[in-house]
Amino acid sequence: MIRPKTFLRLIHINWVMIFHGLDEIVLKTPLFRPIRYLALLSPSYWLRNNRDPRGVRIRRTLEDLGPIYVKFGQTLSTRKDLLPDDIAEELVKLQDKVPPFSAELARKIIEQQLGMSISEAFAEFGSEPLASASIAQVHTATLHSGEEVIVKVLRPDIESKIHSDVALLHELAKLGEKFWSDARRLRAIDIVTEFEKTILDELDLVREAANASAIRSNFKNSDMLYIPEIHWPLTRRKVLVMERVRGIPVGDIQALREGNADFKLLAERGVEIFFTQVFRDNFFHADMHPGNIFVELPAKYLAVDFGIVGSLSDTDQRYLAENFLAFFNHDYRRVAKMHIESGWVAENTRVEEFEAAIRSVCEPIFEKPLKDISFGLLLLRLFQTARRFDMVVQPQLVLLQKTLLNIEGLGRQLYPDLDLWQTAKPFLENWFKQRIGPTAKIKEFLGKIPEITEQLPEFPNLILHALQSTAQVQQQLQLQNKEIILLRKQLKKNNFNHFWAVVSGSLIISAALLLQNWLHLH
Template identity: 60%
Template sequence: MINPTTAFRLIRIQRVLLRYGLDEFVFNLHLFRPLRYLTYLSPSYFLGKRKGSRGERLRKALEDLGPIFVKFGQILSTRQDLLPPDIGEELSRLQDNVPPFADDLARQIIESSLEVPIEEVFSTFSPSPLASASVAQVHTATLHTGEDVVVKVLRPGIEKIINSDVGLLYTLAELANKYWGEAKRLKPLDVVKEFDHTIHDELDLVREAANASQLRRNFEHSEHLYVPDVYWDYTRQNVMVMERIYGTPIGKIDQLREKGVDLKLLAERGVEIFFAQVFRDNFFHADMHPGNIFASDDAKYLAVDFGIMGSVTLEDQRYLAENFLAFFQRDYLRVAQLHIESGWVPKETRVDEFESAIRAVCEPIFEKPLKEISYGHLLLRLFQTARRFDMEVQPQLVLLQKTLLNIEGLGRQLYPDLDLWQTAKPYLEEWYKNKVGPKATFNKLKEHLPMMGEKLPELPEMMYQVLSDASKGELEVKWRSAQLEEIKQQMAKNHRKSIMAICGGSLLISAAVILGLDGFSPLMLGDAPLTTWVLGVLGGILLFNALD
C-alpha cells in the first residue's frame, strides 16, 4: 500500500514532467515510437509549455524535483559520450549551478550555527554564492587572520525533501521485489538502503569535514592531489568553513589547454588517484563529477565536496584487485573463477561457459583508446552476461562502480587517447606484490613480531598443560562449526520425524486391530467405534507431519 506522502510525491513528479513537456522524451524512446501520436493528447502540446530546448527543460525539471534527481543528472553529465550534445551540456550545469536559496537566509543559518554575528568571524563575506549544488551552496569569505576561505551552508529543509524521495525509492524497490523477476538478482531494496545511508551522511557537514581531513592526510605529500584544510572552530552540522582553493574546473578543457596544462598527464593521474584511494587507503572520493574537481597549472588535482566517501571490505578489495589484474592480463578463466569464489555468481555456474562469455565481452575493447570504445554497447553486453549467469548486484560496490564510471568519463574528456588499462596495470601489480607476495608476508610477520614475542614465554607452560591433560585422559576438545550445528539441527529434526512416524504408524495399526476385534463395543461413530476414529486421526496427523 502506497502511503499518502508517497502518493502526493508521485503526483508532484507527474506535474513537473508535464509542466516541462517531458512526455516528448518518453515518446522518443524506441519502445514507444508506435504511440507517438499520443503526444497530441498531451496538455503541454496544446498549451505551448515546451519553452526552451529539450536539454534545458530536462535540467529545470530535475532542479525542481530536488536533490536526488539532481544527483542523477550529475551522474549522467559525466558521461557526455553517451548523451546527445545538447542534453549533456545542459546537465553539466547541475554540477555547481543549481538555483541558490536566498542570501539573507544563508546568513541567518551561519549566524545561528556559529552563535555569533558573521562580522566577528569573517572580515569579508560574499552574500552571493560562489557555487550552488543540490544539497548545499558555497560562499566566499576572509578570516580576520587573513586566510581566504569558503563557507558551505546546507539548504534549509533539505532533509525533509530527501526523506520524501528516499521513501518513494523504498516504495518502488518493495514493489520491484514483489512483482519483478529480476529483483532477486539486482537487489533493489539493498541498493536503496545503501543510497539512503550515503545521502543522509551528506547532510552532516561535520562528517564531511572529517572525511576531508582524512583524505588530506592520505595525500599529504602527494604531487597528484591536493585537499584543502578544514577550519574546525567554525564547522557545525549545517555549516563548514574550509580553505579556498584556486584552479581551473576540470570540465573546462579549453581553459586548461590555454594555460598549457598537460592533459595526458592529468588524465593518467586521475586514474592513479582512483586506484590509490581504493587499494592503498580503502577510502575514496565517491562524488568526482567535474563540479567537484579542479586542476592546477602543473596538472595537480584539487578536490572539494567530501560528503560522499566510500570504502570496501578487505575481502572485496582483494577480489577486486585480483579481478582487475586478471582482466588486464586477459586471464578470463581467473576472472570467472574469482566471481564464483566471491559468491558474485552462483557456485554451480560452469566456469568454462562463464569464461567464454567474459572473453566475448572484454576482448574487443583491449588496446583501444577511450575514444574508440562504445561504452553504451559494452554496458549492454555486460548486463546481458550478468542476466544470463544470474550474477547478483553487490550493493556495497555500487559507489565504487559509480566512481569508476566518473573517472573513466573524466579521462575521456581530458585525453581521449588515454590507455586506461596500461595506466592502471603497473599500480595494481605493485599493490598486489605488496599485499600478497613475499614482501607482504615479511611485513605482516614484522608487524606481529612484538605480540609474538610477548606470547612466546607462555608457550612452554601451555604445551606442558596440554600434554599433561592428555596423559591423564582429561584433554577436552571444544569445536564449533556452523556446518556442524546445521547437521546437528537436521539430525534432531529427522529424529523427531522418525519418532512421529513410528507413533503415527503404531496408532494406525492399533486402530485397525481394534476395528477387527470381535466383541469390542465402545461408543460408535457411524459404522466404526469412536476409539478407532480417534486413534486413526491422531496416527494420520503424526504420519503426515513426519512425511512433510
C-alpha cells in the same frame, strides 16, 4: 501498500515532468512511439507554452524534483559519450549551478550553527554564492587572520525532501522485487538502502570535514593531488569552513589548453589517484564529477566536496584487484572462476560458457584508446551477459563502479588517447607484490612484534596453563584407556559365557532328542 505521502510525491513527480514537457520527450522514444498519439488526450499538450530545448527541460525538471534527481543528473553529466550533446551541456550545469537559496537565509543558518554573528566569525563574507549544488551552496569569506576560506552551508529543509524521495525509492524497489525478476537479481532494495546511507551521510558536514582531513593526510606532500585544510573551530553539522583553493575547473578544456596543461599526465594521474585511494588507502573520493575537481597547472589536481566517500572490505578489495589483473592479462577463465567461487553467479554455471561470454564482451576493447571505445555498447553488452547468467549485483560496490565511470569520463575529456588498462596494470601488479609477496609477509610479521612484546610477560603463565591443560588431557586419556581395557575384558568374558551357554544348550537338546528316540524304540 504505498503510503499516502509517497503516493502524493509520485503524483508530484509526474506533474513536474508534464509541466516541463518531458511526457512529449518520453513518447517520442522507440518504446512508446506506438502510443504517442495518446498525448493528444492530455490537457498539458494543449495548454503547454514551454518550447525550451529538451536539454533545458530535462535540467529544470531534475532541479525542481530535488537533490536526489540532481545527483542523478550530475552522474549522467560525466558521461558525455553516452548522451546527445545538447542534453550533456545542460546537465553539466547541475554540477555547481543549481538555483541558490538567499544569502539572508545562509547567514541565518551560519549564525545559528556557530552561535555568533557573521562579523564575529569572519572579517568579510560574500553574499553572492560562489557555487550552488544539490545539497549545499558555497560562499567566499575571509577570516580575521586574513586567510581566504569558503563557507559551505547546507540547504534549508533538505533532510525532509531527501527522506521523502528515499521513501519513494524504497516503495518502488519493493514493488520491483515483487513483480520483476531483474529487480531481484539487481537487488534493488539493497541498492536503495546503500544509496540512502550515502546521501544521508552527505547531510552531516562534520563527517565531510573528517573525510577531507583523512584524504588530505593520505596525500600529504603529493605532487598529484592537493586537499584543502579544514578550519575545525568554525565547522558544524550544517556549516563547513575550508581553505579556499584556486584552480581551473577540470571541465574547462579551453582554459587548460591556454594554460598549457599536460593533458596526458593529468589523465594518467587521474587513474593513478583512483587506484591509490581504492587499493593503498581503502578510502576513496566517490563524487569526482568535474564540479568538484580543479587543476593547478601543469598537472596537479585540487579536489573539494567530500560528502561521498567509499571503502571496501579486505575481501572485496583483494577480489577486485585479482579481477582487474585477470582482465588486464586477458585471463577470462580466472575471472569466470572467481565470479562463481564468490557466489556472484550460480555455482552450477559452466565455467567455459561464462568465460566465452566475458571474452566476447571485453576482448574487443583492449589495446584501444578511450576515444575508440564505445562504453555505451560495452555497458549494454555487460548488462546482457549479467542477465543471461543471473549475475547478482553487489550493492557495496555501486559507489566504486560510479566513481570508476566518473574517472573514465574525466580521462576521455582530458586525453582520449589514454590507454586506461596499461596505465592501471603496473599499479595493481605493484600492489599485489606489496600485499602478498615475501616482503609483505616480513613487514606483517615485523608489524606484530610490538604486540608480541607486550604479551612476553604473560608467556610463562601461558606455557604453564598449556602444560596443565596437556596433563589434564593425558589423565583423561589414561582413564579412558583403562575404561576401554575393562570394557574389552568384560566383552571377552561375556562372549566366553555366551559360548558355553550355547554349547551347553546344544548338548542338553541333543541328549533330550536321543532320550526321546530311545523311549520311542523301547
